[in-house]
Amino acid sequence: MNSKSAPEFLVHDAQRRAAELLEWPKVLDRLAEYVSCLPARTRCASLPLVDTLEDAQKLSRQTDDARKLLRAGSTPPLGEVTDLTPQFARLRVGAALSAEELVRVADILHASRRIRILLLDRWEEIPHLSQMGVGLYEDFALEREILTAIERDGHVTDQASPELARLRDQYRKTQKRIHDTMTKLAAASELSEYLQDDFFTLRNGRYVLVVRIEKQSFVDGIVHDISGTRQSVFIEPREITALNNTLRGAEIAIDEEIHRILVAFSKRVAAIEDELAAALEALIQIDLTFAKARYAEHLGASVAKLNDAGRMTLRYLFHPLLIEQERAVVKNTVQIADDVACMVVTGPNTGGKTVLLKAIGLTAYMVRAGMHPPVGPDSDVSLCSRIFALIGDSQSIETGLSTFAARIVAIKDVLAGLAQRSLVLIDEIGEGTDPRQGVALSMALLERLTERNTLTIATTHFTELAAMATTRPGFQNASMEFDSDRLQPTYRLRIGIPGRSGAFDIAARMGLDESLVARARQLYEGTGTELDTIIDGLDKTRAELEHELSAARAARHEAQQKLEMQKERLRNLDSSKSELAERELGRVRKLYDDALAQIRGVIADLQRESSFKNAETARAKVNEIVAAVESATPASKTHARTPIADRPIDDWSRMSVGDPVRVVTMKKDGVLETLPDVKDMVRVQVGGLRVTVPVADIAKPKGDRVQKPVEIAKGWKPAETATFEERTLDLRGEPEDNALQLLEQYLDEAWRARWETVYIVHGHGMGVLKRAVRDYLKNAPYPVNYRPGRRGEGGDGATVVSIEFKDD
Secondary structure, eight states, X not given: OOTTTSOGGGOSHHHHHHHHHTTHHXXXXXXXXXXSSHHHHHHHTTOOOOOSHHHHHHHHHHHHHHHXXXXXXXXXXXXXXXXXXXXXXXXXXXXXXXXXXXHHHHHHHHHHHHHHHHHHHTTTTSHHHHGGGGGOOOOHHHHHHHHHHBOTTSOBOGGGOHHHHHHHHHHHHHHXXXXXXXXXXXXXXXXXXXXXXXXXXXXTXXXXXXXXXXXXXXXXXXXXXXXXXXXXXXXXXXXXXXXXXXXHXXXXXXXXXXXXHHHHHHHHHHXXXXXXXXXXXXXXXXXXXXXXXXXXXXXXXXXXXXXSSOOEEXXXXXXXXXXXXXSOOOOEEEEXXXXXXXXEEEOOTTSSHHHHHXXXXXXXXXXXXXXXXXXXXXXXXXXXXXXXXXXXXXXXXXXXXXXXXXXHHHHHHHHHHOOTTEEEEESSTTTTSOHHHHHHHHHHHHHHHHHTTOEEEEEOSOHHHHHXXXXXTTEEEEEEEEETTTTXXXXXXXXXXXXXXXXXXXXXXXXXXXXXXXXXXXXXTTXXXXXXXXXXXXXXXXXXXXXXXXXXXXXXXXXXXXXXXXXXXHHHHHHHXXXXXXXXXXXXXXXXXXXXXXXXXXXXXXXXXXXXXXXXXXXXXXXXXXXXXXXXXXXXXXXXXXXXXXXXXXXXXXXXXXXXXXXXXXTEEEEEOSOOOTTSEEEEEETXXXXXXXXXXXXXXXXXXXXXXXXXXXXXXOGGGSOXXXXXXXXXXXXXXXXXXXXXXXXXXXXXXXXXXXXXXXXXXXXXXXXXXXXXXXXXXXXXXXXXXXXTTTGGGEEEEEEOOOOO
């Protein structure tokens, strides 16, 4: 990264060095592998980091919403999006776009429209990601016209304009006349002896014959070229000169018409240049968000809580780049108490201290970039305003600085750049000089960093620093575990317990002379090993506690198993009872349904009779049957029925077309349009709908009020003559099943009336009716497209349905 292209927070040398030492650019390289379009891939190298908690939380939620869509199998179509910023600048000065550039514009319009629909359709499910769709722009007419007029390779089609189609037709006809004439000339016996080959070709855009150079005087025409071998000349015969001129004129006219078409399209694009630029930027940001989501899914990262109070609880933390190496990675929990500003990490060489520092640093970067960090659930990450790292050997041959001197220069830069909520990561603090002086300088530095409200994590082999962290307020010990039995590190972090370097054990494991190691141990004893004694005691206590914890866990596991066995027995008993009850309920329900079917038939027969008295007598008998059946049927809300015998029975001999009736199943009044047919079906107009229902579902209306039917002309009715009220179906307050039945009937009517656009009003509510309507429309029996309503159309509380009619 260079300072010219780096984000603002990295401009400071110390911070830029920290990013490189912590391998942040490598993480961004991995992120770039998950983007879809080239502009987003370019942005990855300089991914901006936010400074406020609110912005970081917003980015994290957007990434989480994108992960939800990915898990649901939804991927935004972004692969064809390209950066047209230079082209937009040219438009502002009146230049025209090429055919290929116009196709790229159509790609942006296509992606913007499709993704806008994707986000708006799931607003309630992904509200944070949907907000990113505000800048998306939709112009379907321009998108379709460009892609109709221009193919993806930039070829302008005959459909671009009638004039272009006419000119190309003229061109093709002229070209065919030339071919026919040239074919005859090449085959003519009087010319064959002068021709080098029996075919014709093109030179300078004109059709010519290939003539032997010594015979050119025998062929009447214009010489256009000579072959490289100097053996042939290319002559345009006089017979086709006029045709060649006509053909050339057609070519010029075609080019001029294509230019006119491109200029016309370019002017339309220039008129919406601001909207397109905003849409392009929104698409790039959405692509970056989905890249973050894909990378998080790959890592198995979790959504972390964010704070700006310095709290750090990183559960199951791991280094994201180690995952790529496909090897077992030890995950550690790093927990820094609220009252702790500095954590001192001790432990053996090659024990994982440096990897731990880098993982913490990368976590700090990732949350500021809106990426989900490499941690487990219930993690809490502090937003660090600035990140500094002192890792590795900073020796510089060019500047003549030793390791220690270079480290001091780096420390100066860190102290100069500190701000509130800074994070400082120091590896092997105090190394490179006299140990006692190094310890003193390290203590002073850690004290200063703590005073500056800085979160510091430092690794060291100095036991004095571990002792300091044991006794000083605001400090905390931690260590990387070392397995003394196997003489190798475990890479596990222990919070609150200092560790030992294990130099003697490691030296012995590496094969150093045993007598030399033994002498070193002898010299070490008595040189201030109080901390070792403390560590030994802590290790012993920890071992005892782990043994007791293991026993407690085993006991709890055994108790849990017994509890599960008891629960399983209860579940089996409940299942047996449920199966018996369900079988009995099924038997009674079958009797109930059979009885209702018989009753429906009896009522239908009686309604066709002329005697209303007989119908009333039969209805009373039917009520007795229904009461007897229902008394033997277990109460069940899911099997509730409306007793048909309770519905008024009309004497159909007294009914006439135009009488008011009530459709019981729809709970709506209407007007009778037909009397019962041979199948006992009648047609009723209810509002703007015509429905066909059984006679058993018809009753006399309650009271005298009947909904006035909307007059609908029979046969074809153009959309523009239908009123807005006729093209609107209000389903608010309707049960889901009844609403879907009304919707199906309404679409039938709209199809017959050839209404191209209708409006379905379902309201917001809990979103149940809205989802049911849109799920139905996905598999509707007619070719329909739908979208949420815009402002003035009811917003998301309405769905606008477009019906596609094919010309007969």
